Amino acid sequence: MSVIVELTIPSEAFELGQILRVEGATQVTLETMVPLGGKPTPFVRISDGARRSFENSVREHESVRDITPVNTHDEETLYALEWEPPDGSLFDRLTDIGAALLDATGTADRWRIELRFPTHDALSTFQEYYIEEDIPVSVEKIYNPTKPDAGPWYGLTPVQRETLTHAVEAGYYSLPRTISTKELAAEFDISDQAATERLRRGISTLVTNTLLTLEDE
Template sequence: MGQILRVEGATQVTLETMVPLGSTPTPFVRITDGARRSFERSVREHDSVSAIRPVDTHDEETLYALEWEPPDDSLFREFTDRGAALLGATGSADRWQIELRFPTHDALSAFQEYYIDADVPVSVEKIYNPTKPDAGPWYGLTAVQRETLTHAVESGYYSLPRTISTKELAAEFDISDQAATERLRRGISTLVENTLLAAESD
């Protein structure tokens, strides 16, 4: 897919979702900046692509649907054959960042053996093994809980002495003091339930 969706310069491509239509998942990709024409032309010229159509355009971003047939020896085929799910992917001119979920550790190990043997340059940034299967990649935190907790820690809310007050923290998110406190409380509770308490029960 990285070869199909090749881009130039500062252009960025984001895989929005993969929709299973027929036997092959249909990728929906979003491209930023003004490189639409060259992007469409290069994608259409690829042997694996039968069609590319714009679905939505907003400001300087365009969402495309792709009809394609991944080659048997492609990286995509390899991890899907291992039962892995593609959770997200973002590409630039020189690299792609992808997030995958494997059903088992053995499937992950087999995929690693494949890309090492195939001499595919891969840099693993993080391997996450959820303690609770339904906790998700962020230990069950919602996006706003994750953002608020992260900002609170980085701003010194939990430091001694505290370098940002609850009121100041709440103002940065345009919410009330009580809402900020409740968001932090629920976030910490969720973290503990999906890590420490879950580990104890296991």
């Protein structure tokens, strides 16, 4: 089962943060990592006002071959970065264990990065790596993605969502229970059995589309 991790890391603590240095309130966004010629090519976006100093700074780094403007829109410039990740570096390790970069935004001091790992074992391998290398990573959030076809409410029908939400808010699942099945059913003008079945199906759908995501997803 895949797992998504949101983390923060000081800009100076990993190679892309060192390469893509910005100043002041300028923000740089890593749009994607595209494998071109067998190597991960970052596409980064930055405000156009910081363009000249940014380009000069990036080209000075020993791991960078070139940085090429792709397009400019609304005073922002998108670049393709040609670089060679150092052996054993953070992104080199992420590539080895099959992690996918979903989002990354950096400032002068800190980067926020969202990664998807193919398994929990891969995440554990990454955690062992940054602890051994003494990289100050702060994990903000870890969660499993839902099934892609589950929809905005995790596959629940409007009726199931309404019934489950009201049951929780009314204390149906509290200890002690503050509303009975009969009372809950009466509020929806349905039978006790229909209310129980609606809750059962709703919970089954919710768990299936969140906790029990398929192994190959």
